[in-house]
Amino acid sequence: MENDNQLDGIFFALSDSKRRSILTELSEESKTVGELAKSFDLTMGAVSKNIKILENAKLIYKSKSGRQVYCHMNFDIWREVAKFIAMQTKFWERRLNELESFIDTQAIGEKNGR
Amino acid sequence: MENDNQLDGIFFALSDSKRRSILTELSEESKTVGELAKSFDLTMGAVSKNIKILENAKLIYKSKSGRQVYCHMNFDIWREVAKFIAMQTKFWERRLNELESFIDTQAIGEKNGR
DNA sequence: TTATCATTTTCCATAATTGGAAAATATTAT
């Protein structure tokens, strides 16, 4: 998976349903690694590794609070994905500028901190 | 990559920049496997295998014309991807219904046959 | 039929991904 293209890492991270589940949980609210681990039939170590894959792809970021590590969705990155998809599907391209400016003005309010 | 979830296959297929390049070429116009192969420093066999990965993910479909195999972008599948992205990024969800109905009415014209 | 062309498949070696188990690190509590 060692390619400098950012999208390689993003799509690779998204290609596993466990990792997508983590993202879905994080889209609701930020959680600790331990909280996320409880949702899966995996050891802490394995979950931690998957979280690192999401982190390397910049789909999430972490913050420390004592000995707990909180994971947060990085909403910004989705713009890159959306751009790629729009590029493939011409008929969405027309909507992208509109979408872009919408996100630029609205997204900040959704991020609740970082 | 053996999981029944459709998105696993889609995102896995998208996680390689060679395969994404193939898609980008096909978003312009349908091409034969041989034409696509010329764009890459790979043997026909290797290209054929990557094309099969895209085909299994239903990102493309094939049609035969004599001994040549044409590859076509399957625009429909992107709706699934867009849905997932919108689900992750709540602030896009509001736009999805609008986008959906737009695609339903417009997409057919873009597909020029199948 | 035989030859040629386009593509796919098989075989194989190499590399990458996955997750468990246990050791290591870091932080807090006693």
Added chain:
DNA sequence: ATAATATTTTCCAATTATGGAAAATGATAA
């Protein structure tokens, strides 16, 4: 300092992905 908690890392084995080379398939041309 010692113990407990939260997380990460290392080591390891099993599985999967990758692409080259060459054989196999399928279609057309001579």
